[in-house]
Amino acid sequence: MALVQLAQVGKVYRSLKGSDYVAVRDFSLDIEAGEFFCLLGTSGCGKTTVLNMVAGFETVSAGDIRIGGKPIAGPAADRGVVFQGDDSLYGWLSALGNVEFGMRMRGVPRAEREQKARHYIELVGLKNQEHKHPSELSGGMKQRIQIARVLANEPQMLLMDEPFAALDAHTRADMQRELKRICAATGKTVLFITHDIDEATILADRIGVMHAGPASKLKGIVPVTLGEAERERTHDNFVAVYRRVHELIRDEVAIALQRTH
Ligand SMILES: Nc1ncnc2c1ncn2[C@@H]1O[C@H](COP(=O)(O)OP(=O)(O)OP(=O)(O)O)[C@@H](O)[C@H]1O
Ligand SMILES: [Mg+2]
Missing domain, CATH: 3.40.50.300 (P-loop containing nucleotide triphosphate hydrolases)
Known part of the structure; x- marks a missing residue:
């Protein structure tokens, strides 16, 4: 099936x-x-x-x-969704906070979720940008953070x-x-x-x-x-x-x- x-x-x-x-x-x-x-x-x-x-x-x-x-x-x-456009990041959270968000909601311990979030941020080529907020990121960077956020939740x-x-x-x-x-x-x-x-x-x-x-x-x-x-x-x-x-x-x-x- x-x-x-x-x-x-x-x-x-x-x-x-x-x-x-x-x-x-x-x-x-x-x-x-x-x-x-x-x-x-x-x-x-x-x-x-x-x-x-x-x-x-x-x-x-x-x-x-x-x-x-x-x-x-x-x-x-x-099902992890990456939307068309780049407007679904939480403006009050840093890039790292955005990528960690789903794991935080599921109760993943801080050290583990931070390590995973950093891993996916690095994968999308944004190492050292994780402290920035969405308003400080370019359109392409925001899109990549969105992708990292979805991957970090490890959906099927x-x-x-x-x-x-x-x-x-x-x-x-x-x-x-x-x-x-x-x-x-x-x-x-x-x-x-x-x-x-x-x-x-x-x-x-x-x-x-x-x-x-x-x-x-x-x-x-x-x-x-x-x-x-x-x-x-x-x-x-x-x-x-x-x-x-x-x-x-x-x-x-x-x-x-x-x-x-
Ligand atoms: N919420 C809505 N209410 C009414 N019509 C809608 C709505 N969402 C989409 N449509 C209409 O349905 C059709 C399909 O829209 P859809 O967004 O699925 O197209 P798409 O193939 O993704 O286009 P694009 O490549 O431009 O993103 C369009 O004619 C659009 O105007
Ligand atoms: Mg479309």
Whole structure:
């Protein structure tokens, strides 16, 4: 049985003015335990909506989502979420305080949680910045602290919504490598949203492409069976995966553009 099962999931956003918006319809997907699944699609197609439903922040309007065979009842510690944007840090806590927060809530002793928090802050490349508060950090630094905070809670699943979008190319490549290493080492199951086909091809075991909205669902899934040496932009097999994903998404970009003009 797959760890995450989305079966004919639908999401209707109810508007106060009475005009409902069907964001997602008939969305079905199984994600295996330990799998790294990347979700791609045009802006506004419903990627964040899907992630928020898996996270338990949004209810489904139709169908159901199960984790380990059980319907989800809301957000839980087994799913760590990295949000799109970087505004969910607590402004009154230092970077270290933010990363420690979840462990403090669970009663992890001070020395242990501080050591773990420092470890994850170092992993995201922010050693010696841990005393700073969010207002003293750049956008990319805040995003990395968010990632450290989620990793420090050591959830079974990572739900990541364009987590590296705000980072410079160099830091981004470092973070991609690090995330891959952590996931391989700890067997985490990942649902990762990105706009970037290169990023998806570097990271994913499978890449799912969504239709343009409204009433979006998966258009196709591309398996990525590349070895480490093939996960290079210039490798022929890498380019072949890129092309397949690009072919799936190309028409959707045109459709999305037409619908907004
Ligand atoms: N709370 C909400 N109320 C009403 N409509 C919403 C709400 N959240 C999202 N939508 C609509 O649902 C659709 C899907 O939004 P969603 O945020 O899931 O897109 P996305 O694929 O994540 O886009 P992006 O790539 O720009 O982040 C959009 O048309 C959006 O306007
Ligand atoms: Mg989004």
